[in-house]
Amino acid sequence: MPKKILIIDDDPVVVKYLMAVFSDNGYATCSASSSMEGLDVVKTEKPDLICLDLQMPGEWGPRFYRKLRKDKELKDTPIIVVSGIDGDHAIKDAVAFVKKPFDPEKLIGIVKNTIG
Amino acid sequence: MNKKLLLVDDEEGIRKVLGIALSDAGYTVFLAKNAEEALEIFRKETPPIVLTDIKMPGMDGIELLQKIKRENPDTEVIMISGHGDMDLAIKSLKYQAIDFVTKPINDDVLEIALNRAHEKIRMREQLREYTENLETLVSEKSAKLIEVERQVAVGQAVEGLSSAMRDIAGDLEGGLTYFNEMPCFVSVHNPKLKIIAVNPLYKERLGDKVGHNSWDVYSANTGVGFTCPAEKTFKTGKGLRTKAILKTADGDKAPVIVHTAPIRNQDGTVELVVEISADITEVKRLREELNRTQQRYQQLFDEVPCYISVQDRQFQLTATNRRFKEDFDVQIGAFCHEVYKHRDAPCPNCPVARTFEDGQSHQAEMVVTAKTGEQYNVLIWTAPLKNPAGEITHVMEMSTNITEIRKLQDNLSSLGLKISSISHGIKGLLTGLDGGMYLMETGFAKAKPERVHAGWEDVKTIVSRIRKLVHDILFFAKERELKRDRVHILNFAEDVASTVEPKIKADGIEFVRDFDTLPAEIEIDAGVVRLALINILENALDACAEDDAPKRHKIVFSVKGDDQQVKFEIKDNGIGMDRETRENLFTLFFSSKGNKGTGLGLFIADKIIDQHGGKITVQSTPGQGSNFKITIPGSFQNTTRNPKEKTE
Numbered sequence: 001m002p003k004k005i006l007i008i009d010d011d012p013v014v015v016k017y018l019m020a021v022f023s024d025n026g027y028a029t030c031s032a033s034s035s036m037e038g039l040d041v042v043k044t045e046k047p048d049l050i051c052l053d054l055q056m057p058g059e060w061g062p063r064f065y066r067k068l069r070k071d072k073e074l075k076d077t078p079i080i081v082v083s084g085i086d087g088d089h090a091i092k093d094a095v096a097f098v099k100k101p102f103d104p105e106k107l108i109g110i111v112k113n114t115i116g
Numbered sequence: 117m118n119k120k121l122l123l124v125d126d127e128e129g130i131r132k133v134l135g136i137a138l139s140d141a142g143y144t145v146f147l148a149k150n151a152e153e154a155l156e157i158f159r160k161e162t163p164p165i166v167l168t169d170i171k172m173p174g175m176d177g178i179e180l181l182q183k184i185k186r187e188n189p190d191t192e193v194i195m196i197s198g199h200g201d202m203d204l205a206i207k208s209l210k211y212q213a214i215d216f217v218t219k220p221i222n223d224d225v226l227e228i229a230l231n232r233a234h235e236k237i238r239m240r241e242q243l244r245e246y247t248e249n250l251e252t253l254v255s256e257k258s259a260k261l262i263e264v265e266r267q268v269a270v271g272q273a274v275e276g277l278s279s280a281m282r283d284i285a286g287d288l289e290g291g292l293t294y295f296n297e298m299p300c301f302v303s304v305h306n307p308k309l310k311i312i313a314v315n316p317l318y319k320e321r322l323g324d325k326v327g328h329n330s331w332d333v334y335s336a337n338t339g340v341g342f343t344c345p346a347e348k349t350f351k352t353g354k355g356l357r358t359k360a361i362l363k364t365a366d367g368d369k370a371p372v373i374v375h376t377a378p379i380r381n382q383d384g385t386v387e388l389v390v391e392i393s394a395d396i397t398e399v400k401r402l403r404e405e406l407n408r409t410q411q412r413y414q415q416l417f418d419e420v421p422c423y424i425s426v427q428d429r430q431f432q433l434t435a436t437n438r439r440f441k442e443d444f445d446v447q448i449g450a451f452c453h454e455v456y457k458h459r460d461a462p463c464p465n466c467p468v469a470r471t472f473e474d475g476q477s478h479q480a481e482m483v484v485t486a487k488t489g490e491q492y493n494v495l496i497w498t499a500p501l502k503n504p505a506g507e508i509t510h511v512m513e514m515s516t517n518i519t520e521i522r523k524l525q526d527n528l529s530s531l532g533l534k535i536s537s538i539s540h541g542i543k544g545l546l547t548g549l550d551g552g553m554y555l556m557e558t559g560f561a562k563a564k565p566e567r568v569h570a571g572w573e574d575v576k577t578i579v580s581r582i583r584k585l586v587h588d589i590l591f592f593a594k595e596r597e598l599k600r601d602r603v604h605i606l607n608f609a610e611d612v613a614s615t616v617e618p619k620i621k622a623d624g625i626e627f628v629r630d631f632d633t634l635p636a637e638i639e640i641d642a643g644v645v646r647l648a649l650i651n652i653l654e655n656a657l658d659a660c661a662e663d664d665a666p667k668r669h670k671i672v673f674s675v676k677g678d679d680q681q682v683k684f685e686i687k688d689n690g691i692g693m694d695r696e697t698r699e700n701l702f703t704l705f706f707s708s709k710g711n712k713g714t715g716l717g718l719f720i721a722d723k724i725i726d727q728h729g730g731k732i733t734v735q736s737t738p739g740q741g742s743n744f745k746i747t748i749p750g751s752f753q754n755t756t757r758n759p760k761e762k763t764e
Binding site (some may be wrong): 013014016018020021024052056084099100101102104 | 539543544546547548549550551552554555558567570574577578
């Protein structure tokens with residue numbers, strides 16, 4: 001049973017890219033284009049890791065993060081921030097902060113270290 | 117000492133002998149042979165001492181004593197009695213005879229009796245004198261008291277006159293309203309034309325003339341027959357106003373205007389006259405000094421590189437400086453918010469209002485509209501103006517025009533803003549390109565053409581986004597040259613309309629195309645004009661979407677024109693705009709939409725139309741909607757226009 005990664009990003013091109021990278025490395029993926037949608041998907045898909053963008057229309061990544069942390073079942077899900085803005089302080093216990101544009105090899109390395 | 121003495125006896129021998137003896141003792145002796153005669157003489161001569169026999173025919177000595185004492189109680193009466201009428205003698209003492217002597221008369225006894233009479237008289241005189249002195253003393257003291265009372269009354273009168281002084285100040289044409297600052301000599305005169313009181317300035321300049329004649333201070337050249345103002349007032353009972361020349365204490369002459377006022381007692385007779393003389397030269401000097409000071413302040417007020425206004429609690433302008441008048445249409449009494457911002461109500465963050473509240477100086481930055489229609493950024497300082505009682509009656513507002521600085525800052529901050537958003541955008545685009553390339557690479561590697569194709573689609577999407585971003589950057593970086601496109605008006609309008617229509621209809625708003633145009637072609641940069649029109653149409657959409665009024669919202673997009681000129685009109689029945697919003701509409705980063713607006717849309721639209729040599733005009737009424745009219749000439753010249761020279 002492959003580990004599942006949730007990708008939350010408003011840019012469909014980026015979502016497509018990340019899905020390709022993760023699936024090429026043997027992970028299952030699911031995606032959401034906003035924080036709100038992301039919360040729903042987290043509950044239904046129960047991913048092993050979340051790949052989160054910060055700047056999105058509507059609610060930004062940090063808001064998603066705070067809501068996620070209130071849910072006892074899901075609050076321990078590791079998060080990797082993948083964003084173009086400087087926001088490493090916004091999500092304080094993120095596993096890693098990856099700046100766009102990113103090196104896919106490096107990102108996969110972090111993912112492997114986190115969930116195997 | 118009155119040495120008169122009346123001797124009364126019916127025996128002539130006694131009258132003769134005793135008479136001689138008394139005359140020798142220094143008395144002027146009057147003789148009477150009976151009581152009736154004695155009374156007659158007594159009434160005529162009023163001698164202080166009467167010597168009378170008791171037993172006489174007719175009226176006896178006792179009765180005479182009683183009558184004399186009744187007529188003049190101070191007369192001392194000595195009784196002469198024979199042997200055996202001691203009872204009568206004693207009875208006479210009861211009737212206030214001073215003493216009695218018995219016949220034959222012993223000279224020593226008589227002398228003792230006379231001395232006693234004299235002693236009594238002297239004592240009584242002393243007593244009377246003392247009593248009379250006392251009365252004098254009392255009347256003296258009362259007179260002094262009355263004088264003091266009167267002076268107090270005069271003092272009150274002088275104080276009460278201070279209000280009258282203001283009228284006098286009016287005569288002097290100056291704005292001098294304060295009694296204390298007036299160079300006036302005040303004096304009070306009595307009916308004997310003596311000065312009885314003067315004020316300190318009088319004392320200082322003219323000398324302490326209390327007790328002097330009322331006319332003393334008037335210059336000698338007033339001549340014989342001169343009636344001084346105080347005297348005239350006593351005579352006529354009326355106050356007067358006249359010019360005169362006074363002699364000052366140091367011998368100078370002082371031209372004055374003299375005012376007099378009668379002060380009447382309860383009977384209505386003039387008891388005192390108050391004379392007030394205003395030194396004309398002093399007034400002139402003060403007025404000149406005042407003028408000079410005022411002039412200096414006026415110059416400062418007018419020349420400082422600020423707009424200065426003085427406002428009352430209703431924000432009405434009570435004074436403005438020259439620069440203010442140059443740049444704004446000012447009528448005294450107009451409201452600040454009217455003149456500066458064309459608002460009907462005071463501005464919500466008014467620093468003047470805050471200064472009225474707390475008495476402190478406040479700052480604010482605002483955008484105001486000059487009479488030329490130009491927008492100025494001003495930095496405002498306020499300062500409270502207080503009356504002598506310390507109450508804030510007005511606030512002074514100084515506004516510095518910082519438009520140029522602000523423009524520079526606008527450019528810088530817009531550059532900063534753009535750079536940060538561009539850099540974020542670029543990061544996203546690079547990531548997207550990476551994604552596209554990754555898919556293509558892995559697609560080739562795994563020989564999956566559909567994956568290569570998907571990657572290629574992504575690359576195309578990203579490239580078009582890059583194109584748009586570059587367009588935006590060019591708008592901000594500099595005025596870019598317009599690209600010349602020949603477009604068919606109708607096709608162009610249709611293209612614009614179909615871009616926004618779905619969005620408008622999705623919000624339940626009616627969209628009406630009203631195209632009434634000749635099949636003509638115009639020369640425009642279609643890409644940017646399209647952008648401008650879409651910006652305005654999207655604003656119309658927001659104006660309708662935000663309007664809570666229960667009405668059917670509608671946006672009408674009309675186009676009229678030929679190959680010379682095309683007129684677009686975008687009309688909505690949404691929330692509308694107040695004048696301030698209307699005037700700031702095309703300002704960079706001005707947004708009436710809170711966080712939803714960027715403040716870029718209409719700024720860009722205005723810039724685009726301006727570049728085409730066209731113009732945008734706006735009509736709007738709050739609650740009724742807005743109407744944007746965009747006029748563009750059939751072709752344009754590619755010159756970089758200075759927005760300041762834009763005519764509207």
